[in-house]
Amino acid sequence: MKEGFGFRSLHPIIIFMYYAGGITFGMLLFHPLILLVGWVMAVIVNVHLDGGREWRKWCIPMLSGVVLIAVVNPILSHRGRTVLYYLGDIPITLESVIYGATLAISMLNLLTFFVTYRLVMTEQKFLFLFTRISPKAALVAMMAMGLVPRLRRRMQELILIQRTRGVTISEGSLPQRARNGARLVGTLLSWTLEDALQTADSMQARGYGTGTRSSYLGFRFRMRDGWTLVGFVSCAILLLSAWGNGHGFMTIYPRLGSFSLSLGDGLALAAYVVYLAIPLGWEWRDRRAWLITNYRR
């Protein structure tokens, strides 16, 4: 589904809150079961937004990082009472294995969750938020974003043509290649700076700097944003009060506690899951609208 439907239709501030909250809660809660459920929710959000394509792209780097954490923690940390076995003379404890696994799930959860950020928070939405904070910095960010593809394309052209003159980074001795590379970058920069003067003229000509800037980007705060906000706040209150009373995390050190969830833990889990699922409500609602439209046709 495109911009303007489902999760993506929400106001940038609400989207920003969702991710800020989701990441905070993901870090506050430290119980393998709760985090595992959170991860499943994050995957579901991914699947809803783009069929999991973006998430699959990140799968391998994410998994390798996570496995690394899970393996390294027990090797480096020897806290905990229950020693499983000795690796040489390094004691591997049950507690540090569990701690490593939980930490790994926590990381996996946050990363998976953050993958969707890129899908929902488009540049336009980000700039809208950013312009509120600092209009000048937002403009610079915007110009930089426009410059990156231009620089990349120019570099490709330059590499192609300069090869005919023997200025290339794919042939010759290493120092020669390094010199050529520096020459290419230098040429690209002086060329681009030369052009930047014209860009500055173009900005001046259109009245840049004659007064305070306004912003063209506009997003309306709608009814559904209000309802979503109410949902977020109530979930957050529930979750934080449970957390404040010592629920939502598992005792691992010095001795491994029970995996089972207490009532408070259950409350925290429920609030967390509902919080993560709220935007999906809009996704389902709009999807139904599409179904109805399609049947009528």
Next chain:
Amino acid sequence: MAHYELQKVTFTYPEESMPALRDLSLAIKHGEFVVLCGPSGSGKSTLLRLLKREVSPGGTISGEILLGQVPLQEWPAKELAAHVGLVMQNPDNQLVVDTVEHELAFGMENFGLERGAMRRRMAEMAGFFGLEPFLDRKTDELSGGQKQTVNLAAVLMLQPRVLLLDEPLAQLDPLAARELLGMIKRLNDEWGITVIMSEHRTDDLLPLADRVVRMEQGKIAYNGDSRNFVLEAWGRSDEACALPSITRWALEQAPPPSHFAEDEPPLTVKETRRWLDRASESLTDVRNTSASSEDSAEQKASHLAPSAASRVASTVNAKSIKPLLAANGLFYAYDKYSPIVLKGLEWQIRRGDWTVLFGGNGSGKSTLLQLLAGLRLPQRGSVQWEGTPFAKMSSKQRYSVIGYLAQNPVLHYAHDSLLEDLRQAATRAGAHDPEQEARNMAERFGIAHLLSRHPHDMSGGEQQLGALALTLLSKPELLLLDEPTKGLDPMTKLILGKHLQHIHKQGTTLLMATHDVEFAAAYANRCSLLFHGEIVADGEPESFFQGNLFYATPLHRLIALGEATPR
């Protein structure tokens, strides 16, 4: 009431002894379409920039510039920025932000407009320019013509009363240029915006302009309407190269009489057709009879190609010779997902050819040239140099026998001065005395006075000549040129043509991709058309142009129209 008024303006750049503008007085009325022309360095850009205070160059100025009877420097910044809009030459460099919609909004944001007002203007302007489908696109993905349209629209968002255009068409292909020009004309006609435009392509502009101002060495050399401009230029035969070829032809047929009808001298094909008909009706008026005027049109056409007969001979002979460069079944696409550019292209370049490659925008002319230069590798098929596939030649060998001149000459420079660049190229070519070789080359191309200049500080024409010199230092047998005449003024174009002619005479085979039909008609001995990834037409210029209406000079069009009418 004059809108803009310059009173005895003299302007000198800092650290220059000669003023760039001298004692210049000019009055421009509301809603006028004024074309500024003149050779490079005659002060056109300086004048335009002085009219737009925000981008005025530093220097000493005397005299007065009035806008609506108020001196320019007394205008409040905001009003002035909105009142006068400026579009410059390079489509890329004027774009500030990343998406089209935001680019259009940029000016309005600077003025702190309300969001509602901005959206309303956006809707209007996007509608007028047909930009709605592009609003969400990145400006970087657009074609040159579209970019320039966005630049124009972005300026108009501020609702200016005066539009200054500094060679806005120079970087565009003819089709895009004509489209943009039509847009500018509409703005002038329908909205009454005053247009002041500097441009080399006067042939398209003369029929549209209310007034032509020709500048020479910082002074106004001519100030009047288009038809008188033509007569005046014709009178001083030296500058006739800037005239539309069709007008020049008509004037050659019948030297200007003392009295002219309203649409004489003719500026367009349509007017020339009418002029011909009138001439054939009244046998006594013009010395040519109706029959001979048709004949002379054809004679002239064959005259355009100076040595048509000898060219035919050379191409006949060439058929028996082994081709210099042969493309066998080339397939090329930029990546797996993008559309295929070349589809099994077969082509041969023979020694002694001066081939011109035509083709629409994005038809793959540049890509083909890069493949033929060995810069890119085809996915299928091969390119052979005198029967040897490229794969069996070292890249250095390839680059030395085949010279390649890119569309953007800036790409060829990599050092801090022209001399350094030339010397480096000479060293690579294995010259005994690189320094001397470099200086000789610069001398030959008339750019010796620029040797200590940074290549980026040279003008477009100088960069083009410099890049040509660089390429020629390796003494290539085949020279591939990608749009060599883009953005050049008529004088520089003539110089470039002379140099190329010289190189060709010395035995270098030339292949150039271009949109410039007139240039091709004047020099080439073979024309080819690239369409849908294949060469669809290939032959001598005469037979090539006669079959075409679009890829043809106005003169050929006139003849084609003449032939179509039953006699």
